[in-house]
Amino acid sequence: MNYEKLAVWQRAVGLSADIYTETKHLNDFGFRDQLTRSGLSVPSNIAEGMTRSSHKEKIRFLDIS
Known part of the structure; x- marks a missing residue:
């Protein structure tokens, strides 16, 4: 599965960008x-x-995130 298509990954990337801004x-x-x-x-x-x-x-990695 392509992680970039996951809604949770997309939201996390957006949040990360917002934090930087x-x-x-x-x-x-x-x-x-x-x-x-x-x-x-x-x-x-x-x-x-x-x-x-x-x-x-x-x-395991999803739990960590």
Whole structure:
């Protein structure tokens, strides 16, 4: 299955982009970095999980995301 067609992945990518946009003016760089990295981890884990060959590994990555 192509993860890019998943509605949850599309929403997570949109949220990640929104986080980058809304935090670009924050002066607390550590906080901004933590927010943007955590926002990007959701679609990244979905994508990685969908590329795994075993069902168990896919579920693990989806659970992490």
